[in-house]
Amino acid sequence: MTEPASVSSSIPSTATGAPSRLRGKAGAITFGLVGYLFFVEFVSGVLQGYYVPLISDLVAYLGIRDADFNWFEAAQLLLSALVVPVLAKLGDMVGHKRILLISTVLTAGASWWLVFADTFWVFLIAWALQGFYVVWLPLEVALIFDRGRRTDTGASQTRRAAGYLVVALEAGAIAGALGGARIFAAFNENVALTLSIPAIAVTVAFFVIWFGVPESTPQPGRRLDTTGFVLLTIALLTVTSGLTFLRINGPATWWVYALMAAGLVLLYPFGRWVLKHPDPAIDLRVLRQPSMWPVQLTAGLVGISILGAQAPLSTFAGTDPANGFGLGLDASERSYIIGAYLVAMIIGALLFPLVSRRTTPRVAMIAATIAVAIGYLAFLVNNATVVGVTLNMVVAGIGSGALVAALPAAAAAAAPLGQTGIATGLTNTTKTIGGAFASAVFAVVLAMTAGQAVTETASTLGSYLVVFAICGGTAVVAAVALLVVPRLAFSDAPAEIDDAPVSRP
The missing domain is CATH 1.20.1250.20 (MFS general substrate transporter like domains)
Structure with a gap:
């Protein structure tokens, strides 16, 4: 296969001798x-x-x-x-x-x-x-x-x-x-x-x-667990629909909570079914392993900040300082902060394999979740200036970029043969559900205090601090969950970690 020059020139050589080693196999x-x-x-x-x-x-x-x-x-x-x-x-x-x-x-x-x-x-x-x-x-x-x-x-x-x-x-x-x-x-x-x-x-x-x-x-001899996927689809559709209608209709709509509760209840027959199926839609036995469930949980928790916090951050930066908080930035000025966040995500994605190589993948993932936590919790005390907000976003962005790259790769490494696709796909699904949950909850939190500030449509500083605290707190929970992961999980040969002979996880 011919190597595209335009792409290969843009990829840094982070592993000495890696190109020749890879092409030789x-x-x-x-x-x-x-x-x-x-x-x-x-x-x-x-x-x-x-x-x-x-x-x-x-x-x-x-x-x-x-x-x-x-x-x-x-x-x-x-x-x-x-x-x-x-x-x-x-x-x-x-x-x-x-x-x-x-x-x-x-x-x-x-x-x-x-x-x-x-x-x-x-x-x-x-x-x-x-x-x-x-x-x-x-x-x-x-x-x-x-x-x-x-x-x-x-x-x-x-x-x-x-x-x-x-x-x-x-x-x-x-x-x-x-x-x-x-x-x-x-x-x-x-x-x-x-x-x-x-x-x-x-x-x-x-x-x-x-x-x-x-x-x-x-893998030969596989078959699609249609019943399992139908049950999962109905449950996910019910839960995510409830979250969507909660954001659109507001917290006073009682039936959205009934819809979400029904979706959670529907997960029970799904679990009973897949535990009996020889080739289940999602293998819950694999999912409950200590090298897998913390990864999937982390994906859902960081989805809260990666997918759910962007709108609150944008409106916070655009809030008129006459309300006692906010930066008063217009759309073009806010784009610079968003751009800094995206660049930080790129840096985090490139740093993750380097940190993993010098420590372990587990340590690198824990460090990334801590960076996300620090970035958002810093908003509680550092939110009054453009420089301060941008710095918070850069720190959170480095951690977020590392996790976006790390989670599907970790899930693939932890999955048994023939289940890498579903394992990596689940990190996306749980992240999406986390984002949907956050979007609904954050919209409710901000809407409940809208109009209480000086500007007619602005929410209060306290409501924004609640949003940032949730983002930071869930990242801390993710870091704690990753402590359960075995020390050398997701690793290659032992030489990549240390010189002691250990078996492949």
Whole structure:
């Protein structure tokens, strides 16, 4: 496989002699493979950042209210929570590349549909279906780990490759956020032409995967646990729907709590079923192992800050200081803080494999969760200046970037043969559920105090401090949970940790 010069030149040589060692082993992870997937994740980042500066223009184009755009985000959130476990499991069964191609086709079709959608309901359906891209990263990590499993350094190489993929993801998000508004202006504010750019990018990504990415080795004799996935889907749909309606309808709506409670109750028959199934949708016996459940729990807890805290942070930075807090920044000024956070995530993703190599993956993950905790808890005492807020976000961003790369790689390393896809996919699902929970709770917390400050629509400083305390506190809980992980979990050969002979975990 030919190594793309443009990608390989952008990847730092963090392991002396690694390129020659990897190319010398059949089926090993190569920089060519990572380069192709780097492009795919860059496109994924573009999809996440491109539409953000266009929201106001899309609202006007569709003739809807600003609040109606919440339905687009909610629909895509629901889809991602539902489809990732199924597609990840199918990747284990029939090949991760094949499912990656199918999800890319679905994403491309939805992206092109958005180009021609000009009504609320049509746009809503297309926007939701575009959410199939959320399974790309879990499938890519599973595919990479499948290749590296045949070498003595598969786990560490997967961590390094996952770090590069997160770099691509965040770089794409930055490029999309910066490019969306500029392309809209260059096209004379033509919405259809503007929306065609991400559709073209996803289409190109399909051919990059098709021609550049090798297939993984699926395990024979597998079958899809349809009943298990139906039960899981109903439970997740019920819980996430309740969270969505809580955010939209407010805390006074009693039936949203009944909906969430019903979803939790439905997890019981799901658990009973999969414990009896020979090839379950999710193997709970694997999930309860000390090298797996803390990883999945951490994904859900950090999803609270990674996915749920962005809107409160934006509104906090934009709050008029006349209220006694806030920075009074406009949209363009807030984008600089967001940009610093994304750059910090890139730094964290690159640092994680280095710290893992010098300590252990467990120690590196604990350090990352502590960084997230410090960043958000610092808001309790350091929130009055732009420099202070930016510093908080950079610290939290370094930890968040490391965890986004670390969690799917750790889940893949802890999973038994044939379950890497579902293990990495679950980190995405639990992170999404954590984000949905946080979005609903934070929206309620801020709405309950809206209008109590000097500015008519502003919330109080106390409500924002509650949000930041939740983000920091859940990160502390994640760090404590990771202490349960065995010391040498997710590691390669013993020489990578120390010179003492130890068996592979």
